[in-house]
Amino acid sequence: MDIVELLKQVGLTQYEAEAYYTLLREGPLTGYELGKRSKVPLPRSYDVLERLHGRGLVLVQPGDPPRYLAEDPARFLRHLRTAMTQQLDEIAERLLTVSAADEGEGFWVIRGRDRIRARAADMIGGAEHSIAVRLPPAMVRELSASLNAAAERGCDVSSVDVGLAPASEGVVVLVDGRQVLVGTVTDSGQAVVTGNPALVALAETRLTPSRPREAGRSNEAMAAPTDWLAWEDDKHRRLQLLIGGSDVA
Numbered sequence: 513m514d515i516v517e518l519l520k521q522v523g524l525t526q527y528e529a530e531a532y533y534t535l536l537r538e539g540p541l542t543g544y545e546l547g548k549r550s551k552v553p554l555p556r557s558y559d560v561l562e563r564l565h566g567r568g569l570v571l572v573q574p575g576d577p578p579r580y581l582a583e584d585p586a587r588f589l590r591h592l593r594t595a596m597t598q599q600l601d602e603i604a605e606r607l608l609t610v611s612a613a614d615e616g617e618g619f620w621v622i623r624g625r626d627r628i629r630a631r632a633a634d635m636i637g638g639a640e641h642s643i644a645v646r647l648p649p650a651m652v653r654e655l656s657a658s659l660n661a662a663a664e665r666g667c668d669v670s671s672v673d674v675g676l677a678p679a680s681e682g683v684v685v686l687v688d689g690r691q692v693l694v695g696t697v698t699d700s701g702q703a704v705v706t707g708n709p710a711l712v713a714l715a716e717t718r719l720t721p722s723r724p725r726e727a728g729r730s731n732e733a734m735a736a737p738t739d740w741l742a743w744e745d746d747k748h749r750r751l752q753l754l755i756g757g758s759d760v761a
Contacts, residue, residue, distance in 0.1 A: 535582035639687040644719035646684040
């Protein structure tokens, strides 16, 4: 995505984004010069520049004709970040006063790897006392910080191995024995999240806790939060030994 498209993502129109970027690249310009050096139509150039000036994104030097200079990007970004934060805070304040419908025992579909991973992280972050997961290797790494944070705040965190199949993309996340996410995490994959008692109970029977253990470890060490990344690396080293040293993805 080019810079003009990125600027449009934060609220500028096509012509405003073109004008700001051209001024930043070319230096001070009149409206006529802007119309000649950018994709902004000449009849619209002064109108667009005045809108940018009103938004605090350009500086103007009075004259006949006036000249315009792009605001320093660092100041522009600070202003934008402050404004967006204020808008998000206001949206959050208003939305949180509305009672969201409970997902309950329905089966709700989530599509796409990023959304599935984000939902899994959100469930882990909201868990109160227990988390049980079955994750493919890549997702173990992506969710390790969330899993460690949950363990540090007192949640009982357990996992089952993904087995010898490196291509496995199955994911199961069970939190507090009341809500479960089940699915696959390929780019085109999908998952179901539900509080349905039958599926929750099935997930509980499948997710037999199996924390990584090493011979001779003390009880105190066993009680410490799991280092999920180290566990995943150690598991792969052990699997390599079991299958004669061949690579495991």
